Amino acid sequence: MQLYLNATSPYARIVRVCLYEKRLIEQVELCWCDPWAEDSELLQIAPLSRIPTLVNDEGEVLTESLLIALYLDTLGEGAMLVPTNAQAKTLALSGLGQGLMDAAFNVVISRKHGGRDVDETLLGRRRLKAIERALITLETHPCVVNGNSERTLGVIAVAVALSYLSFRLPEFDWENRCPALSAWHARVAASESFTLTAFV
Template identity: 50%
Template sequence: MQLLLNQTSPYARAARVTALEAGFGERLELVWSDPWNDDPTLLAAHPGNKVPVLITDEGIALSETLLICLHLHLLAGGSPLSAKRLQLAGLGQGLIDAAFGTVIARKHGGAVQDESVLGARRLAAIGRLLARLDQSSTLDAEDLDFSHYLVAVGLDYLSFRLPEIDWSAHPRLVAFHQRLLARPSFAATSFQ
């Protein structure tokens, strides 16, 4: 199995954490890729030119983080996720989308992008998502799955790229973030 990824992608990190947590660390070959330049290996695997891409042992290239995580979860013998867990996964992916969208808009259009209609919508979404996540009892589960990894990666990406967004008023999220960061899968994949 191969994972096409880069070091700073929150999407790729969520897929990699899911693979590590599922016990596929040894089986997973990491293929460092550059989605921002024409990387022939990535382009051949995924015409959408985004990371992550998971190439299965059968040579099938899977794109989209949620689908990759679901595939890895099922491959490891995981049970179907409950609606509550799928809800959490969606909130986690939504947080990553809004945070990554903010970062990339700033990178290409400057900080003024935050004041655009779309920029303001993204920032407002981050605030609402944090408040909703803070209320989710599913966060406290002992048996973790990719829904939890997506949320923790989203929070860690906020700390990494948007440290001015203060979410310390959400103590459950702070505790959850600390709990997940202490796991070897998170330590092995830290943003840098």
């Protein structure tokens, strides 16, 4: 299999963490690329030119981090990323994590192309408020309150989104403002699959 990725994509990091968790990392060739480049190798196989993109051994081209994670769950070893006895809870948390990631990523990419003023637009304000609401929700989420740091897809998606916030938008200062979430995140982020995939 080949995984197209870069080192700063939070979506690609979800897939990398899952590859470690499912003990599949040795079976994947990592193809580092720039998804924004017009003439990339990635564009030859993926019309939307987005990462992560996974090409499996049959040549099937999979995109969308959470869909790729579901596929890896059917292949690898180790604990299920989406345990059958907690499917709805896990998918709900995965959606919250990816939504937080989408909002944070869109703040970063909009500022990059439109400057800080984009924060004052209708969509800019919506994104910033969505991040705030997600943090408030997560601080009292049962998973965090109960200290559940088993690395299901939901836990992975939320923890990667929070790491991305620290990496790209430190002004949110969520670590100090959300102490329970911060302690929970520190436990998840101490695992090997997180330390080996840290943003650089």
